[in-house]
Amino acid sequence: MCCRSRAAVNRIEETELRSCSPILAAWLLLFAGSSAEAQPKSGPDSLVARGEYLARAGDCIACHTAPEGHTFAGGRAMPTPFGTLYSSNITPDRETGIGKWTAEDFYKAMHYGRFPDGGLMYPAMPFASYTKVTRADTEAIFAYLKSIPPVNQRNREHDLRFPYSNRQLILGWRTLYFSEGEFKPDPTKSAEWNRGAYLVEGLGHCGMCHSPINALGGTSQSDAFKGGLIPMQNWYAPSLTSNREAGLGDWSIKDISDLLQTGVSMRGVVYGPMAEVVHNSLQYLNDEDTRAMAVYLKGIAEGSSPPPASSVLPTSESSLLVSLGKTVYDKHCASCHGTQGEGKPPHWPPLANNQSIEMQSAVNPIRMVLNGGYPPGTKGNPMPYGMPPFAGLLSDNEIAAVVSYIRTAWGNRGTPVSAREANELRSAPLN
């Protein structure tokens, strides 16, 4: 048992990425098992193995491991609009970790967002999502965390600005944005859909990024999965319900599954914060759970799309931009993405009919041109192809031009962007 657990941790360490973009929340994905079906055997070993799988689904490692730090020993800085939080040590060290916690304490943390002494956790810990995780799954994760090597590393104090340093404020936040309760299956939907919903809404905590976050750091229930700019990171987490953004209503289940499991698909590729989620979490989910998430995500896409937004740029300016954009595109982009934006999917993504290019927020396409990027290396795609950064080669005007061009060419229904928008994103944080 001991040896086995150690091996499990080693597996995680070997493949883990030590750094992940810190973010107010975390993105995860997760999966949790509504137990019975995914449980191969009973006994402590299988409980630990299931807990490890669920911890992957919850992407605990992304926040609870510092760059070059010990796995799960915490200490990762997470900048938020309210100051910097430091993640905690969740190894079973009795002095500095969760070694003295009981299973009940752990459930209270996951389900209610409270420490064993009743103190309130900051909602950077996604307990508003984890509250949906079943008790059996929570206990499996706890059994896994108890099985890993303890690391003696004291938690670092948070560095929050007044008045956010007052934890009593969390009470107000909880009243507005937190409703406790395990996932309730929808009896009118299939078991697969419900499994996907459980994973997406619970351990996966997808809503932490894919829902708009207001000035109080909260999300109202009615805005769930409607997309939003991720605070501090300046990447746009697209709506999962609008087919004009990342809504997957017209994607095939295979393409959605490929994207989640390998990071690339025939329709698009993940970059930025979502690359972290695929790298640390989603690639480890089994085919059944991946498919369940795909079924659910396709299911929540809204039937009809809102009309395209109208451009904020005067027409003469945009036509000049678009014509310069075509010149830039033909010189720098067409060799990979094709003269008609057809790409060579899955590795060189298509730009024509690509929702992430067309959606109202142009933040992601502008950042991709500026910063380039690699999709995550995954079991299914261990040697990904990369997009070159053009920040040093193209002027603000050229960036705006080429982004305006790809957003409006080949039947794409996006709107032109301005050189000012391109310029502002040059200083966006990269990690």
Next chain:
Amino acid sequence: MFARTIALAAAIATLTAFDGAVAQTTSQPPDTMAARVEACTPCHGNQGEGTSDVYFPRLAGKPAGYLYNQLLAFKNGRRKYPPMNYLLEFLPDPYLQQMADYFADQHPPLPPVAASDASKDVLQHGQSLVSRGDPQRQIPACGSCHGPALTGMEPGIPGLLGLRPNYISAQLGAWRYGTRTAKAPDCMQQVAARLTEDDVTAVAAWLASRPAPVNVAPAPKGTYVLPFACGSEPD
């Protein structure tokens, strides 16, 4: 009969799928490292030869072990340059090794030496430090680790030629101030800490003024003994 119809339909479906797969492979990017590292080329050149930006170094022909150490350091955030940290953050270590091997295998010619605007005194001071060091200040000669021809040694010690003075100064400065670090014992940090700003300017100017030797390849592992222990070049 019904079963046969089904079987036939299945066969047709399979063929169709197969055709689709063939069509797909024809429109795939080349299955080469060159295509996979295109993201590196705007800053480092198509073959890693460098570009006109003086702060972006040449990668071509450096020892693969050195390049791999740098890729890991950028990935883990030990070496800080956000555009690099961002690109490498989610790439598996074996893939980084392949990238390192790829650039180590590229051999574009070294660039012509640019005219130096450094004074004769500065160049002389640089030459003295590079070739003899300064025993009084416990500064070893650059060549004692980077090789008599300054072309480095496998697997972890880089050559110092073909780099621009701005890049060399920036890196020596980063070692001095501790913003660039390597595995302990961090020999470069120890050496750089003993350099003054004038030393750095002189060393950078002199190194950048050196013409390419006939053989630019790094010396094989173990060709000479390092004057002190170095975490980047394990025994």
